[in-house]
Amino acid sequence: MRRTKNILILLLFLYLPWAVFASRIVDVSSSVVPGNARCEYLINPKGLDELQPRLSWTLRAADSSAFGQKQTGYRILVASTESGLKLNRGDVWDSGWVNSSEMQQISYKGKPLVSDKIYFWKVSVKDQKGKVSGWSKTAHWTTGLLKPTDWKAKWIGTDQIFDPAQQDCNISDPWLRKTFTLKAKPAKANIFVASVGFHEVYVNGKKIGNDVMAPSVTDHTKRARYVAYDIASELKAGKNVIAIWLGTSWSIFGPYIVKDRPNTPIVIAQASIYANKNSITLSKPELVIVTDETWKTHESPNKLLGVWDSNRMGGEIWDANKEVLNWNTTACDETTWDKAVSYQPKLILSAQKIEPNRAFDEIKPIGIVERNDGSYRVDMGVNFAGWTEIKVKGNQGDTIKFLFSEREQNDITFSNHSAFIIGKTGQGTFHNRFNYSSGRWITIKGLKSKPSLADIRGWLIRTNYKEATTFECSDPLQNWMYDRIKWTFQNLSIGGYIVDCPQRERLGYGGDAHATCETGMFNYHMAAFYTKWMEDWRDVQGTESIVGNMYDQNFARKSIMSGRIMNNGVLPHTAPTYMGGGGPAWGGIAVSLPWFIYQHEGDTRILDKNFELIKGWLSFLDLNTKDDMLVRFGGSWDFLGDWLWPGATAEGMNNDKPQTVFLNNCYRIFNLRTAAKIARVLHKNKEAKQWEKQAEVSSAAIHAKFYNTDDHSYSDKSMSNLAAALLGEVMPENLKPVIMKRLENEILVVHKGHINVGITGGAMLFKVLRDAGRDDLIYAMTSKTDYPSWGYMKANGATTIWEMWEKDLPGHSLLHSSYLYPGAWYIDGVAGIKRDSQAPGFQRFIVRPPLLTATQMEWAKANMESPAGLIKTAWKRTADGLAMNISVPPNCSAILQLREDEADITDKSKYIKDLGVKDGFRSFELASGNHVIKTKKI
CATH class of the missing domain: 2.60.420.10 (Maltose phosphorylase, domain 3)
Structure with missing residues (x-):
């Protein structure tokens, strides 16, 4: 027996060097090398609850001077252990050789996945000559809790309930902790944490991970997203503590108020701890930690300022007198802590399948001015949305106030402010945690001496998607626009959706999405981000938008235009946030965005998952048609057409004019044509034929009513309506060149090369011109330096893109999603990558x-x-x-x-x-x- 074993060892010893040598030969002989492995668009994602995750890769040429490299086949291995994968054992899934050139969204087809487990994978490909490449680098994903019954934890929080009648939030951001003992340092331990409100996780005093303001923003009337954290390295033999810090934030957002959930931050968390490596393969862990009433809670020194409503987002206040040393370590005395309170909200628990928020681009102030009233004015040099850190000194009990402003002449804009109450040491550092500010200037009040530049820092906070594109051209103005459009876009992407503005509303407008989504796709890896946002749109369908103060007595799904649940396919104008005004082009993002993702990524699953959403939306529009045309519906804020065009405030933005009816009909027809294309891809021919017929019939009706034969224009002859007509293709085929010529005249002659559209009309206009290859017309508009233009913003000191074309109109934002649509043109127009x-x-x-x-x-x-x-x-x-x-x-x-x-x-x-x-x-x-x-x- 021993002799046989020795022979096997000898053979293995002889084989391994040859295997390594052979693998190198294979790698050299193939013309392509696979890499850039992704799972569900993410790099080594944690806590996925997708039962058939999709795997993707790209190829690198082995010889950069060669041509014609192709993939003719692939083989994927998925293994339960990394060591097994190194030995080329796909014990979970071996796809075998598949004759295919596909590299994107290859669905996993192996053994059923198990909750809370890591899976390792790699891919090899055959090139155009059938030669086999080396394996890609090992990649992995971990599963979350795949079945509702896997959750044994309870939702917990405190007994403090938010009072919306207060000027500022009345509840503290709570600490929660659980102490337990382990016999040995564990080999594996993941904790899954879902919260309503933001959270941070600590183990034995150390914050886990670099994520901030987790989880991503979600409709908390229906869903909570959990985040997976690996905590094994921070656990030890003996006494341990897991602590969770909750931030009030979205837990008190008015549209999320439901009877079964308290108006306070809550959390559910579960950690399975395995004592040694061998136990990883067992079905039962050594210890399971769950949130329940045995957890202890205490007020933290941090509290929300404001009430998380439009113009009242506020900031944070830190009271250093309430600090508790070692609150998140085993040394903390828990005897004065309260028991946590358990709750039973009716929320779907699903994984956060998107990159987390992170801090980026440290921003340093460029100047501080002492003013006559004793305050200090700090110039951060750039308008940004994110965090600040400010060192302060004073007497115990002094309150130091920080006022944030987008405008040099104003101390504060949109009620963005924070504060720090000094403790007994006489000094401290304010640092954001569960809220963020937006602005360029900071007014500091309450200090007795001037701070230094080194005392103040800032950071952009955004979702951690990766940059995909770099661009540069010979035109300095275009380079400035491209850079500022990207900077603005990043500042709008906190929490897995695009906000209209980060300082005033923080709402996910569908109309604004049209102005940003293709800019996002052509410049960043946004597929996971937009996939998540589409789930938000599915969650909110069936409910009208909420307009007005969300804390009125008649708030929330009771009075007309205050969020009635209608269940007829209607969509609110924002997701996942419900609030705000809009029109058909806002809800229409439910059709357009999946189609743009499909075109960009080749992703058919995004079409299939949202098909019922699309059907519901189009059926809702059908309920509001007469004589084959869409008619005005809803209240005063539900049928907007173009928005924020030059001079809009003087004309009346929320207008009832015929041009709005025309534009919205064109958009409906664009939705119908797009939906029909989606149906064709999914082989749903019945719906495709229906929508194609509706588009043709409605096009004929709208053309007959609104076409101006004298000059080949539509409705009010405006730039936005000409663009809408071309986008919806409402004219007979032979008139398309004529209408395009009329649009050219509107841009170059009537407006002397200036843009004359807003958010919705602008998104339509740039889409039409990009698709038609009319770079000359886009360049005419983007090269201007006087009003209205992006160059006008630059000439007036802008560091971000404004909400309106006008300079310094009271109440409007200087960091906004309105006019970001050139960001796609720089890539698919100027760079020519279409x-x-x-x-x-x-x-x-x-x-x-x-x-x-x-x-x-x-x-x-x-x-x-x-x-x-x-x-x-x-x-x-x-x-x-x-x-x-x-x-x-x-x-x-x-x-x-x-x-x-x-x-x-x-x-x-x-x-x-x-x-x-x-x-x-x-x-x-x-x-x-x-x-x-x-x-x-x-």
């Missing part, structure tokens, strides 16, 4: 240098990490022609579209195929690889 509508997901894409002259723009370049791999474009116009560098990722192809007068390629390659002329362009198919192309004018 999606191919016939090949979603970028495995085939279009490259079209912009239709601009060298005097308008001499050169541009961009790198974009598309879902299918890294795309690079760089072009430069010269007197002789066009010089281009185009990098096509492995397993992809590009269609280069050039104007006929500059389509003579001087250095033809066998990897460039001439496809002929179509729609005024000569097209060429580019194989994967790095292409250097020069043309000469004909």
Whole structure:
């Protein structure tokens, strides 16, 4: 027996070096190398509750000078242990060799997944010659609690209940803790934490992870999202303590008030602790820690200022006299702590399948001025939404106030303020935890001596999605716009949805989403973010928007236009936040956003999951049609058309004019046409035919009523209505070029190259012009420096994009989602990287240098990490022609579209195929690889 064992050991010893050598040979011989592994769009995600998670990867060329690299097959291994995966044992799933070029959203088809477990995976591919690549680097995901019955914990909180009648919040952000004993340091321990209100998790005094303001924002009338934390490394043999700090925040948000949930922050948490490595494979852990009445609670020194309502978001106040040393360690004396209170809210518990919030881009002040009233004015140099840290000194009991403002002439805007009460040491540091401010200037009151620049710091807070794209061009104004649009977008993305503004409302408007979503997709990895936001829209369907003070006695689903539950497919204008005004283009994001995600990512699951949402929305619009046209419905804030166009406040933004009826009808038709495309992808032909027919009938009706034959315009002849007509394709086919020519005249002649639309009309306009390749018209509007324009904002000292085109109108935001739509054009227009509508997901894409002259723009370049791999474009116009560098990722192809007068390629390659002329362009198919192309004018 021993001899046999020794022989096996010898064989293994001889085999392993050869196996390593062989794997290296395989890796070198293949033309492609898989990498960039993602699961459900995330890198090594924790706590997923998806039973069939999707796996994705991209390819890198083994030889960067080669061309034509392709994937012809793949093999995925999923293992229960990392050591098993290293031995190429897919004991959970071995897909076997699949003959396919697919790299995105490959659904897991292995053994049923188990709760609270880690799964390791990797992929190998075959190239165009059938040669096998090496394995990708090991990736992993962990599961959450996959069944409701897996949860044994209770919801707990305190007996402090929020009183909305108060000017500021009356309850403290509570501490909760549980002490327990372990026989040995554990090998594995994950804790799953869902809270209504923000939370932080501590183990033996140490904060777990770098996340802030967790979890992502969610409709707490229906759902709570849990976050998974690995706490094994912080646990020890002997006495331990798990502590949770709750932040009031969304727990008191008016639209989330329901009878079964208290108006106070609550939490549910569960940790399974395994004593040693061998026990990891067992079904039962050594110890399970759950939240229940045995947990202890105490007031923290932190409290919300304000009441978490529009214009009353406030900030935070820290009372250093209430600090408790070692509150989250085993040394803390719990004898004076109260017992936690258990609650029974009716909430779905689901995993947070999105990147967490993080702190980014430390911001340092550029100046401090002492004023005559004894206050100090701090200039942070840039408008931002996030956290501040300020060191203070004084006498015990002194209250130091911090007032935040977007405007240099105002001490405070939108009631953004925080405070610090000094304790017995006479000094301290204010630091945000469960709220954030927004502004550029800070007025500090109550200090007796001037702070130094080093005493003050700030950070942008946003969802931790990754940047996908870099861009630069020869035009300094366009570079400034691109940079400020991206900065503004980041400042709007706290908590897994895009807010209209971070300082005043923090609402997730669907209409504003049209102005931001494609900018987001072309510049960041946003798929998980938008997938989560679509779940929010599904959650809120069936309820009207809430307009007005959410703490009125008639609040919440009782009086007309205060959130009635209608269950007829209606959508509020914001999600997951319910509040705010809007119109059909706001709820219509339920159709548009899934389609944009599908086009960008090739994701059919996003279409399928939201199909019933789409059907419900369109059926609601059907209830409000007459003579095949949409008619005004709802209250005064429910049928908005364009919003915040130049001079809108003087004209009356919430108007009842015919042009609003026309624009909303065009948007409905755009929704119908888009929904029909979605139905075709899903092979739902019945719905596709119905929506296609409705679109044609309604187009004929709206055209007959609103078309102006004298000048080929619509309704009031405005820029927004011309764009709406083209977006909805309401005109007969032969009139499309005529209407586009009329739009061109409206931009260049009537408005002398200036933009004359708002949020909704602007999103429509830029979408129409981008799709039509009218870079010249977009450039005309984006190159202006006088009112109204982005250049006008720059000339007036803007560091973020404003809510309105006008300067300093009282009450409007200087950090807003209104006009971010050029952010997509810089990539798919100026850089020329366009999606191919016939090949979603970028495995085939279009490259079209912009239709601009060298005097308008001499050169541009961009790198974009598309879902299918890294795309690079760089072009430069010269007197002789066009010089281009185009990098096509492995397993992809590009269609280069050039104007006929500059389509003579001087250095033809066998990897460039001439496809002929179509729609005024000569097209060429580019194989994967790095292409250097020069043309000469004909």
